[in-house]
Amino acid sequence: MKVFNTDMELITLIFLISEILMFLYQLLFYAENPLDRKRRYYLIFLFLFILYNIFGGLYPDPHQNLSIFLQNILAYGSGFAVACYFPYYFYKAYDLPSLRFHAYYGIAIFLILPFMLFIGGEYFITGNLRASVEHAIVIPFIYTVFSLNAILRAVKLK
Secondary structure (H helix, E strand, O other): OEOOOOOOEHHHHHHHHHHHHHHHHHHHHHHHOOOOHHHHHHHHHHHHHHHHHHHHHHOOOOOOOOOHHHHHHHHHHHHHHHHHHHHHHHHHHOOOHHHHHHHHHHHHHHHHHHHHHHHHHHHHHHOOHHHHHHHHOHHHHHHHHHHHHHHHHHHHHO
């Protein structure tokens, strides 16, 4: 079921409202103690999820004033941003030094670079979103398996 004459599904809107409420709730606690680094990292994480659900739910929409190319970049880019922040969040928020490579280099090499090459480059050149996405998710998918395994091991050791 679509809501408000957009491409957003009702369940996406429910998640979005829940995330916004959690964000505001956490923001109040962060305002009480702005030195709480874990909460700050969590707020960033929630904010990225909110952007992901907004862009992923609303775009692509041919009735919007933005170009379809830019709408697709925002929709897929917000998803990649959440995936990129995930290892960094665990590294910083839970002080897991074994995740340093994943937090800094793994993200750049295995997530950002494929996104820029395939979604940014290939999609821009060919205009074929489906092929670009299929090419763009192969390397991040494989990397995700390795990084999640590393996160689980690091949490287990801690």
